[in-house]
Amino acid sequence: MDRPDPISAPFGAFALSAFPERLRRLPMSLPLNGLRRAAETVVRRVLMAGGREIADIEVFPGQFARLHLRDNRCEKRVFAGSRTWDDAERAEIRQRIAAHAGDTPFVFVDAGANAGLYTLSVLADAQTLGKPVTVIAVEPDPENRRRLEFNLTASTAKDVTVAPVALGAEAGEAHLSVSGRNRGEVHVEQDGDGVTVPLRPLRQVLAENGIDRVDVMKIDIEGYEAPVLDAFFAEAPRNLWPGMILIETRHDAAIEDSAAGLCLKHGYGVAQQMRQNAVLVLQNGEV
Template sequence: MAAANDPASPPFGAFAPTRAQQALISLAHRSRLKRGAFRPMLSRLVNLLRAGPVDVQYQGASFRFYHQASATERGALFNPDYNLEELDFLRARTPAGGVFVDVGANVGTYAMVLAHHLGAGGKVIAIEPHPVTHARLAFNRTASGFRQIILVAAAVGPSDGELMIETDGDNLGASHIVTGKISGNAIKVPSLRLQRILDDANVSHVDALKIDVEGYEDRVLTGFFKEALPSLWPHAVVIEHLSRSEWLEDCIADMLTRGYAATGKTRSNTLLVRGSA
């Protein structure tokens, strides 16, 4: 079967759910089966009905979900409220025509949704270093027809250069920067400072930013806030805190000293706003 980064990959709609698959997905949407504990089982059942990805609409965008080996793609496929609190927070603080930055964009479940919200006059910077995941992100952008999304195939780090990333287990979305011993499945990717990425994209202000880089958030943000002018600091931030034990510095505490306030917290993320944003 053609992969997302294969030029011969069938167009969006080629893997529309079969009637049986759609019945199972719909059952999950309206029941407790949409919860995380049940999603791997549902994914196996959907795959038994027809192996391969599934083409669906999610939050106003078109996605080809390779749900079998991606917790994020399973979540968005089976749960219509997946990350909804975070998405609503970002949409409420990002005006039409505004700018949204997605650090660790994965397959675009934030970037595509915010692009739909911002409209053609907006700008989304979607940053994803893993080549397989980036190819899926690019496919979803094309399928959704969102020309306002700028894709960056690089990791974000404290300096420009290269970093090693690796994936634990079979969850592609959990790819992370290698900070210790390098395993056999690690791959080398370009690394860019966030300031550099924004400069290259001609961004002069950021309405909202989401960052999920599996414990590397501090090395992305601490240097950025030291380097960037306050006019470039995002007004609203969603930051994953599940791996904060791996931070060398508490970047949330650093943001609080810079005028941000934590206005909410979900199981996975802390929601912050700057000043009266």
Template sequence: MTPLPLEPPFGSLSLPKPLERLRAAAERFPANRFGRVLTSLVRRLCLAGRRDPLDVSPLPTIHARLYPRTNRCEKRAIAGLQFFDLEERQALSGTLAGSQSDPFVFLDLGANVGLYSLWMVSEARRLGKHIAVVAVEPDEVTRARLAANVAASAAAEIRIASCAVGERAGTGMMVRNDRNRGENTVAVTGSSEGFEVLPIHEICRRHDLTHIDAMKIDIEGHDHAALASLFRDGDPALWPDVIVVEAGKREAVPPVIELCLRNGYESVRRTRLNMILRRAPRPTALDE
């Protein structure tokens, strides 16, 4: 995929230089409560009296045009990205660093504006690795923001899929949350109108993926059905080596985690909202 040119060009909507220096300094604040308080103050200063969008460079070699007032993850990316799913991103980076795949395949289900996908591209560039990313985002407005960030970062490694993810092929409509686009949900309708809903293995087929090294899945309530379909109907070669999936805060072991554990995954770490799972090594002839 060759990213389309960004208009107006990236940098046209940057912060004034003094604020940009302050914003960049916030990226070095300690990842503790004090650092969070300071970062929140910096973020407020950066946003005060300014309209969306803003052009920032939250990661090495990565540029983003952000709309922080309508999307919580974009607001976090304005300053202090070190607080955004740090353990999850570190686990994915470690998986990338230790992988022999060429290219490393990352599937981002519920990509939002692409922070996970762009992080993986940034890490691949740092490590000198080849990577292929498929970022799936059904919402038209959010997907346009994703495409703008891909363009700004010249991230030809990322292919964008405009469908939603579900248990089986069908159609869906978007139920929007205008205060936080990250909480948009898909209602599967079955009608002839709306956007496509596809199971994971069909998305892989359409993008010529024969394996998945790592996958992030955050599709607002459809995670269990989508993974159940993959485990039931997908070629085991497509089962990711590492999965990051939303686990919430309430249940000790949510059904989606139980599903993964039953299908040969081991829990690596539970973070504030997510679970990191790794596919257990398959027995070899010497083990049997």
């Protein structure tokens, strides 16, 4: 029997049968510690041992995704580990959503949205907490964006706008370099032979989507964070600066010398340092 087409097949075509699905969910019942993480690794290997490449699952409560297990590290990790995947980072965002007051939507910017897992997590938490939400998901890579949009459709997601651009210091064009081993690592290059995409400053993307306040921004654009943030802080009014920024720091020897360090110079403080990321919070007062 022919396999379903991973692009055109409707969600559910790659759903796990009853026993594999029970096995996939098994680690979620364990305490949130090293035992659960070890169990997730074992379960993932067992379920992928037969050559499984794609799986349609409920990735977070009420949110659904078609996961590509062989070429995207994030999608692979969340397959049997949706509770432990970036759990500390997502907990920080969840607390911000819970504390959000008033009738105005909580605004989340997912810069480097990849397949949309952070966006789906925010949507799930906002729904659980009964909070309105607006999401701007920025993803320049056509394949990652196709996966993102598929997952949003499968989740019947509302209040999400996908910006099909790469972020840069100024408007123009750029080329994308994609890692063959991990589609989550898409690099922006000024010169190259990769796919050409529009390059837009962050402030412009926010303005074009009617955003005048950002509660939380997750930015993971593979080393291009510094020029994007430098231009943004220079051009954007302070009231547009995100109240909290989640930024990758795993490639940096010292946070002071990184894009996160640039945020610190502009009045942010480190709320929490994780293994790969830092949570930065904008402090009160003038810079």
